[in-house]
Structure formats: C-alpha cells, structure tokens
Amino acid sequence: MSVSIPSFARHQLSLLAAEQAAEASEAASQASQHSPTALQRAGAALTNLVVGAVRTGFGGRTVVELTPDPATSTTGELPAEHGIRTGDVVLVSELAAGGAKKREVKEMEKKGVRGVVVRVARGAVSVAADEEKEDAVAGLGGRVWIVRLADEVTYKRMKFTMEKMEKMSESEQSIFIRVLFGLSTPSTVPADLSSDEEFGKIDWVDPTLNESQKDAIRFALASKEIALIHGPPGTGKTHTLIELILQMLKRGLRILVCGPSNISVDNIVERLAPHKVPIIRIGHPARLLPSVVNHSLDVLTQTSEAGAIVQDVRAEMDAKQASISKTKSGRERRAIYGELKELRKEYRERERKCVSNLVGGSKVVLATLHGSGGYQVRGEQFDVVIIDEASQALEAQCWVALLSAKKAVCAGDHLQLPPTIKSLNSKSKPKKPKDGEAATGTGLETTLFDRLLALHGPSIKRMLTTQYRMHEKIMRFPSDELYEGKLVAAEAVKDRLLRDLPYEVEANDETSEPLVFIDTQGGDFPEKAEEEDEPTKKSIRSSLFGDSKSNEMEAALVRLHVKALVESGVKPEDIAVVTPYNAQLAVLAPLKEAYPGIELGSVDGFQGREKEAVIVSLVRSNSDGEVGFLGEKRRLNVAMTRPKRSLTVIGDSETVRRGSPFLKRWMEFLEENADLRYPDVSTLALDA
Ligand SMILES: Nc1ncnc2c1ncn2[C@@H]1O[C@H](COP(=O)(O)OP(=O)(O)OP(=O)(O)O)[C@@H](O)[C@H]1O
Numbered sequence: 001m002s003v004s005i006p007s008f009a010r011h012q013l014s015l016l017a018a019e020q021a022a023e024a025s026e027a028a029s030q031a032s033q034h035s036p037t038a039l040q041r042a043g044a045a046l047t048n049l050v051v052g053a054v055r056t057g058f059g060g061r062t063v064v065e066l067t068p069d070p071a072t073s074t075t076g077e078l079p080a081e082h083g084i085r086t087g088d089v090v091l092v093s094e095l096a097a098g099g100a101k102k103r104e105v106k107e108m109e110k111k112g113v114r115g116v117v118v119r120v121a122r123g124a125v126s127v128a129a130d131e132e133k134e135d136a137v138a139g140l141g142g143r144v145w146i147v148r149l150a151d152e153v154t155y156k157r158m159k160f161t162m163e164k165m166e167k168m169s170e171s172e173q174s175i176f177i178r179v180l181f182g183l184s185t186p187s188t189v190p191a192d193l194s195s196d197e198e199f200g201k202i203d204w205v206d207p208t209l210n211e212s213q214k215d216a217i218r219f220a221l222a223s224k225e226i227a228l229i230h231g232p233p234g235t236g237k238t239h240t241l242i243e244l245i246l247q248m249l250k251r252g253l254r255i256l257v258c259g260p261s262n263i264s265v266d267n268i269v270e271r272l273a274p275h276k277v278p279i280i281r282i283g284h285p286a287r288l289l290p291s292v293v294n295h296s297l298d299v300l301t302q303t304s305e306a307g308a309i310v311q312d313v314r315a316e317m318d319a320k321q322a323s324i325s326k327t328k329s330g331r332e333r334r335a336i337y338g339e340l341k342e343l344r345k346e347y348r349e350r351e352r353k354c355v356s357n358l359v360g361g362s363k364v365v366l367a368t369l370h371g372s373g374g375y376q377v378r379g380e381q382f383d384v385v386i387i388d389e390a391s392q393a394l395e396a397q398c399w400v401a402l403l404s405a406k407k408a409v410c411a412g413d414h415l416q417l418p419p420t421i422k423s424l425n426s427k428s429k430p431k432k433p434k435d436g437e438a439a440t441g442t443g444l445e446t447t448l449f450d451r452l453l454a455l456h457g458p459s460i461k462r463m464l465t466t467q468y469r470m471h472e473k474i475m476r477f478p479s480d481e482l483y484e485g486k487l488v489a490a491e492a493v494k495d496r497l498l499r500d501l502p503y504e505v506e507a508n509d510e511t512s513e514p515l516v517f518i519d520t521q522g523g524d525f526p527e528k529a530e531e532e533d534e535p536t537k538k539s540i541r542s543s544l545f546g547d548s549k550s551n552e553m554e555a556a557l558v559r560l561h562v563k564a565l566v567e568s569g570v571k572p573e574d575i576a577v578v579t580p581y582n583a584q585l586a587v588l589a590p591l592k593e594a595y596p597g598i599e600l601g602s603v604d605g606f607q608g609r610e611k612e613a614v615i616v617s618l619v620r621s622n623s624d625g626e627v628g629f630l631g632e633k634r635r636l637n638v639a640m641t642r643p644k645r646s647l648t649v650i651g652d653s654e655t656v657r658r659g660s661p662f663l664k665r666w667m668e669f670l671e672e673n674a675d676l677r678y679p680d681v682s683t684l685a686l687d688a
C-alpha cells in the first residue's frame with residue numbers, strides 16, 4: 001500500500017506534537033507538583049547544590065560545576081543513588097527560601113539556566129549551558145537545584161525533517177525515497193547470491209561469519225534501495241554490520257552509520273576502530289564512551305592541525321572568563337561579557353570551517369539519528385545510511401538521517417520492544433487521520449522497520465539465524481513462537497550450564513537446569529496495585545510509577561532463589577532480576593544491599609543486555625486473569641531472551657495463562673519443559 005509523502009509527513013507531525021505534549025506535561029507536572037527533595041528521591045533532580053567553577057568546555061560552551069552545599073553536606077559528595085545522568089537536559093535554578101510548594105516550570109525556566117549535563121562525578125555535576133543562556137550563568141547564586149526536563153531539541157529535528165518532507169515535490173523525490181513509501185518497487189535482487197558473479201566471491205575480513213550473516217551482507221551489498229537485516233536476540237547483528245561497513249568501504253562507498261542511542265553508535269565505533277579505518281563520530285564528547293572520544297569530531301577539531309587555530313581563541317576566552325571574577329566594576333564586567341560574546345562567535349565560525357573540512361573528507365561518519373541532523377552533517381550526501389536498532393527508533397527520527405542517503409540498510413528486530421511512546425495512554429491523543437491519510441500507519445509505535453516489512457514483504461529482509469547467547473532450551477520457545485523455529489544455538493552455547501561457569505560453581509539442582517519455573521498458582525501470592533498504598537505515598541509514587549503493580553510474596557521467592565544461586569557459587573554480578581513492573585523493582589530494591597553486584601531492572605530497560613542467570617518476576621496474580629503489560633509478547637520475548645545459561649520464571653500460571661494465547665502456550669511449554677517448582681507459602685514465611 002503506497003503512501004503520499006506529504007500526507008505521511010503531515011500525519012507524523014500531528015503524532016509528534018501529541019507525543020511532545022504528553023512528554024512535556026509529564027515532566028512539568030512532576031517538576032511543579034513535587035518538592036525538589038521528592039524529585040531527587042524519584043531520580044529526576046539533585047538539590048542543595050552550590051555553584052562552583054565556571055569554565056569553557058568543548059565547542060566553546062560555558063560549563064558550570066555544581067557541588068553539594070557544605071551547609072547541608074558533611075561528606076562533600078552527591079547522594080549515593082541519584083538519577084541524573086550525563087546527557088540529561090536539565091534546568092538549574094535557585095532554591096526558593098521557604099521551599100515554595102507550587103512552581104510553574106515556565107517561571108523557573110525564565111530565571112534559571114537550561115543546559116546539558118556533561119559530567120557526573122562523586123562530588124560534582126557539570127552542566128553546559130545552552131547557547132542563549134550562557135550569560136545567565138553569572139546570575140546564579142546561593143543554593144541551587146537541577147531538575148531534568150523534557151528534551152525539546154529531539155523534536156525540533158524530527159519536525160524540521162517532516163516539514164521538509166511535507167513540502168517535497170515529486171521531482172525532489174529520489175527513487176530511494178519513492179521505494180520507501182511504496183511509490184516505486186524495490187529493484188529485484190536474486191534470492192540466492194552465494195553463486196552470484198559479483199557477490200558470491202567476497203573476500204571476507206572475518207571468514208568465520210556464519211552463513212546467515214554472510215547471506216545478509218551479500219543481500220545488503222546487492223540491494224539498490226533498501227535492505228533489512230533482522231537480528232533476533234544474540235545473533236550477532238552488530239558483528240554483521242561491522243563486516244558490512246568494511247565491505248562497503250572496500251567498494252569505495254561513503255557511509256553514514258546511525259543508531260537511536262549514543263551507546264548503540266559507540267558500540268559500533270569501538271568495534272570498527274581496531275580495523276584502522278578512518279572514522280568520525282559526531283556527538284557531544286561528554287555523552288560518548290571514553291574509548292570512543294578519540295574519534296569524536298569535537299576532539300579531532302582540537303587535536304588536528306586545522307584545529308590549532310580554533311584553540312587560540314579558546315585560550316583567549318578562558319582568560320577572559322577568569323578575569324570576570326577579579327573585576328569589581330559593573331561597567332568593566334559588561335564590557336568583558338561583550339568581548340566574550342564576540343570571541344564565542346569567532347570560535348564557532350572557525351570551528352565550523354574546521355568541522356566541515358574534517359567531515360567532508362571522511363568516508364565513514366557515525367552519529368545518533370538525532371545527531372545526524374546537526375550542522376556538522378547538514379548538506380552532506382552519503383551512498384548508504386546504515387541504521388542499527390532501527391526497530392527501536394521512531395520513524396521520524398530515522399528520516400533525519402535517511403534524507404541524506406541514496407540507499408539504506410536497517411538492522412533490528414521488530415519482535416522485541418519498539419521505542420516507548422507516551423501519548424498512547426495520555427489524554428493528548430493525536431487527532432484521527434483524515435480519510436486517505438489512514439494508510440500512513442497507525443501511530444508512532446509503527447516503526448520504519450514494521451512499515452517497510454508490511455509494505456514490501458519479506459523479500460527486502462534477511463534474518464540472522466545462529467544465536468550465540470542462550471542455552472538451546474532457553475531459546476526453544478521464543479524461536480518456535482516468534483522466529484518461525486529458525487533459530488539455531490551455536491555449538492559453544494547450546495548446552496552451557498551455570499555449573500560450567502569459568503569459576504568454581506557447585507554442581508547441584510540450581511546450577512544444572514537451564515529452565516526453572518516457580519509456579520505460584522493457588523492464590524497465596526497475590527499482586528498489589530499501587531493505589532492500595534497509603535494516600536500520601538500514593539500521590540508521589542503513582543504519578544512517578546503510573547498504575548504499577550507489585551507482589552511481595554513473589555519478591556520473597558526471588559530472594560530465596562538468588563540466595564540459592566549465590567550459595568552455589570554463582571557471582572551476584574552474573575545474576576539479573578527483571579520484571580515488567582517498576583513498583584516490583586522498588587519492592588526488590590533491598591536485594592541490592594544484600595548482593596551489591598546483582599542487577600535489578602525493568603524488562604524494557606534490559607533490552608539489548610544479557611546475563612548468565614536471569615530471574616523473571618511476572619508479578620500478576622489475581623482472580624480476573626488480568627495481565628496488563630504482560631499481554632505484549634514483544635516484552636515477554638525480551639524478558640525470556642536475556643539469559644545465557646539459566647532462566648528462572650516466577651509467576652502464577654493460572655492468572656498468566658488467561659492473558660493471551662501466547663501466554664497460554666508459554667505456560668504450557670514451561671509446564672512440559674521446565675524444572676517445575678511449587679513453593680509452599682508457609683515455609684516461605686519462615687525462610688524469607
Ligand atoms: N559468526 C560468529 N561466530 C562466532 N561468534 C559470533 C559470530 N557472530 C557473532 N558472534 C558473537 O555473538 C555475540 C553477539 O554478537 P553481537 O555483539 O554482534 O550481537 P549484537 O548485534 O550486538 O547483539 P544482538 O544479536 O543481541 O542484537 C558476540 O559475543 C559475538 O562475538
């Protein structure tokens with residue numbers, strides 16, 4: 001089903017507006033309804049800080065360092081567990097003297113300084129002020145706090161891209177773009193390329209690639225407009241992309257490589273670097289992995305010869321910045337600010353020139369999808385755009401990068417979770433598309449990957465089928481249910497057990513069975529809804545956790561199982577507990593004190609990760625067969641495909657089996673194939 005590009009773009013714009021409104025209202029209501037202290041507890045703020053040093057950071061940005069207020073902190077350290085991370089968009093503002101309750105975010109923004117967190121250390125957090133807020137830094141005094149804001153910049157770039165597509169005339173639509181909207185059919189590629197003249201005889205950089213990986217690479221090289229690489233869990237998707245990039249380079253192609261997150265892009269940079277190919281990573285150095293910073297454009301701008309001239313200006317700016325504190329007269333200060341402004345302008349101009357030389361001369365450019373919309377890449381053309389984790393990106397985000405391409409290769413797994421959408425359940429639902437626009441997809445949750453598969457069918461896709469993570473028995477159900485039974489466990493992993501870990505582990509029931517199901521059926525392990533909490537706790541928790549669920553008795557079973565594993569010798573670092581419910585994570589939190597190395601996470605947050613042993617706490621247990629979140633099979637798929645050697649599922653089979661046909665089949669599979677255990681609630685109370 002083809003789609004008109006302007007109507008697609010229009011529909012996306014309305015969806016994005018609704019999503020941005022939902023996100024902003026959530027952040028604003030949190031920031032204005034709760035005290036700074038409550039927000040800090042919820043991981044959205046840091047309070048009781050004072051302004052320390054001010055310096056010039058990367059890109060000429062003004063960076064303020066904030067440290068704990070000595071009046072309230074004896075250690076000089078930030079609270080042990082706070083939720084502020086590098087890369088967060090935050091607002092720095094003064095703490096009201098009386099701790100005024102009701103705050104308007106707009107009001108705070110007027111007085112405060114917006115910026116990006118560039119460094120989080122034990123005793124300080126550094127924020128790079130936004131360009132237009134640089135002068136406001138001098139106005140900050142006394143005690144301040146920072147609160148995380150919704151990231152508007154992300155939307156700006158998507159909107160800019162969609163507006164461009166909305167105005168695109170037919171003559172501006174390349175064949176590539178027309179294929180992606182079904183207005184032209186993709187050029188045909190022979191089904192079997194292994195004996196093809198050109199693509200059958202590839203000189204592999206890594207000859208140990210498996211057949212499905214080689215086949216995917218041949219297909220991605222041969223396709224003219226679009227290729228999807230479908231990588232189920234643990235099948236070496238990134239490994240395959242690295243070889244693909246090297247092969248494309250050999251063919252003289254210029255490539256833009258993107259992913260939705262910094263970590264997805266850095267992962268590729270780290271693995272390309274040993275091949276000594278010239279690469280440039282676009283992005284705020286503070287957000288990059290330390291091992292990747294050497295390839296960062298900002299750093300190259302400073303270390304390359306062309307960068308030296310940029311550095312002269314920077315030194316001058318630092319000297320000026322330092323002289324401000326020694327200046328008493330307001331007039332002199334104002335004069336210095338004026339000069340600083342001029343210098344900043346000059347710095348940026350010189351830097352731009354240097355950047356465009358570096359990027360223009362580079363064959364492989366890597367950036368987040370969002371970063372690919374920055375000034376550094378604007379106007380650049382690429383032969384191919386490669387998008388990793390494309391099934392976890394909003395389609396509009398993908399187009400930020402795709403507009404500079406002639407061909408695209410998207411890697412991902414549409415059977416794992418798509419990006420989180422806030423407007424799905426909010427009041428600010430997008431307008432229904434008008435007649436004739438309905439074909440543009442249902443909403444933001446439809447990713448480019450989904451849409452292209454629906455549009456062109458499986459002929460534009462190749463699936464990787466050997467998985468290098470899970471024991472054969474752990475892989476069986478997801479493979480049969482979701483991947484057409486095609487997954488094969490690699491020899492090295494297919495019968496690995498916990499007792500075979502490369503350190504001393506006792507061989508016993510806990511360490512010799514890859515699949516355990518602790519079935520709590522019978523109603524003795526009931527779930528609890530957030531709203532049953534006492535009222536004061538409820539207002540904060542439910543607005544921060546939503547309509548979440550927990551299950552204390554199930555948490556006790558988790559504790560017992562962890563204890564048994566650790567007593568058998570399994571290191572806590574090799575164990576993770578995942579659950580779909582944030583409220584259950586809060587109940588499980590004390591485990592972290594008992595076993596500091598253990599990882600506790602939400603299923604959604606654990607996507608892309610793996611552990612030797614994974615315990616999944618399903619939480620839901622009620623007489624109505626209500627399963628909420630568990631009804632999403634992509635979430636269950638993520639949960640059950642994280643472990644390498646041991647998967648333990650804890651849940652009420654009676655409740656869960658009523659949730660969906662998929663859940664019913666899973667429960668039946670576990671009953672037949674797992675080591676089944678029925679906990680006794682009376683002994684549990686004694687043990688826990
Ligand atoms: N052909 C291969 N032979 C042996 N090991 C492989 C092969 N391909 C991938 N692997 C291994 O499989 C593991 C997963 O690969 P990789 O990290 O590339 O996957 P990913 O794409 O990042 O993850 P996922 O497949 O879960 O999306 C790695 O340890 C990698 O070394």
